[in-house]
Amino acid sequence: MSDKHIKVFATGGTIAGVAGSATRRDYRPGQIGIADFLSEMDRIGLSANLVGEQFANIGSEDIGPQLWHRLHDAATRAMADEDCRGIIITHGTDTAEETAFLLDQTLPTTKPVVVVGAMRAADAVGSDGLRNFANAVRVAGDSDAAGRGVLLVMSDRVFAARDARKAHTEMTDAFKAFPRGPVGHVTPTSLEWFGPPWRTGEPARYEFYEDMPKVSILYAYAGMSPDNVAQALEGGAKGIVLAGFGHGNAPRGIRDALAEAVRQGVPVVRASRVDEGLVDREPEDDTAGFVAARALGPARARILLQLLLANGITDPTRIQQEFSRR
The missing domain is CATH 3.40.50.40 (Rossmann fold)
Structure with a gap:
């Protein structure tokens, strides 16, 4: 296997959530650890060298400056690692647009950074987590994903962090992008970009500060x-x-x-x-x-x-x- 790998930073959310019943409406986010999650990826035959790290296992409503700081530091180190080809952050959908946009503005664009989540718990009927993650792996492993800033992958679509927002409370097709719409379409077996990269080789736009003004x-x-x-x-x-x-x-x-x-x-x-x-x-x-x-x-x-x-x-x-x- 190639030494090139994709770093997976896990924070919890619905993608790691469990309801205890395939038809139960409520669920507990952040119940599945990254090791178990990646084992499931191996089971379905996902061909990728994934290296996981558990940063938190919480609902994204509880994410804030301290975790952002840790994610930013880890992503910066991964950017400097020659053996790392891309970064995936598993994340709850409630604040995914904020985390994605913050990192988009404070990281260079030299490697793909992909935020991914799910709208249905892992044990729910029609769970979307595994497919979304498999799609994120395809995006993070694609060299043409660099130079587009931080990306958010949901429902077979790739969104730029500058445009993405959650627009529905329950549907798996919960995210929209304004004003430019999706920047790509992805499935576990294909990836199509709708245009060329627009931030190729760009450094971080702003310095990251953990203690930002209120x-x-x-x-x-x-x-x-x-x-x-x-x-x-x-x-x-x-x-x-x-x-x-x-x-x-x-x-x-x-x-x-x-x-x-x-x-x-x-x-x-x-x-x-x-x-x-x-x-x-x-x-x-x-x-x-x-x-x-x-x-x-x-x-x-x-x-x-x-x-x-x-x-x-x-x-x-x-x-x-x-x-x-x-």
């Missing part, structure tokens, strides 16, 4: 009080992302309070609570100092704003430039 997301709703902005600032927020109505809108009182936050040196990014669509700049952004999230939804906008602030990028004009190049 950024709050404010979800807009009818009758929302400006007290929400004051509470975020009192709670130590160094930046705010507005999950606004429609085109990143909010009640007048909220907009005024956010403009005051900008005057106090707290950057504000307008995103949207709507599923799809760009949030472009509007005339008031110039006077209020707001940043338009463009194609990033609130979750990924928060990650990017944290990275920018951690890397010393605080000027709204410069922040807007970074959001506009996603």
Whole structure:
């Protein structure tokens, strides 16, 4: 067997979950260890040299900075290992888009990095975990997967971390990508890319920091009080992302309070609570100092704003430039 291997970093999630019944609705995520999981891969005849490491075995709702730090360090080491051809991270789907996007912005693009999960527990009828993982192995082992940033593999499709988001609570076809759609189609026996790599040989865009500034997301709703902005600032927020109505809108009182936050040196990014669509700049952004999230939804906008602030990028004009190049 070749010394070239694929590193598999396991964090738990539904892909390692067990219900105890093939038809039971509820289940316990993160029950299957990586050794047992990879043994199952051997049983089905998956031809790949996989080296597993268990980082956690939890639901992804509990993933945060400490685990991100460990994953980033391990991925950096794997990038430097000449015998490692690619990296797979098994992950719960609830926060997969955040982990994928954070790593996408803080790792070089020299080797494939693939995040994969499942929507059904391993012992459920129609479980999708083994197929998704087999697809991830095919992507991570393909040299043409490098230069595309971190990728997310679900339901026979390959998504770029810059675009991917969870859009359904239960369906195996739970992920969408906006604005560019999937970047490839994959099965355990085939892989087709829809275009050439777009980040070939690119270094990490930002330095990774475990202790990143606190950024709050404010979800807009009818009758929302400006007290929400004051509470975020009192709670130590160094930046705010507005999950606004429609085109990143909010009640007048909220907009005024956010403009005051900008005057106090707290950057504000307008995103949207709507599923799809760009949030472009509007005339008031110039006077209020707001940043338009463009194609990033609130979750990924928060990650990017944290990275920018951690890397010393605080000027709204410069922040807007970074959001506009996603």
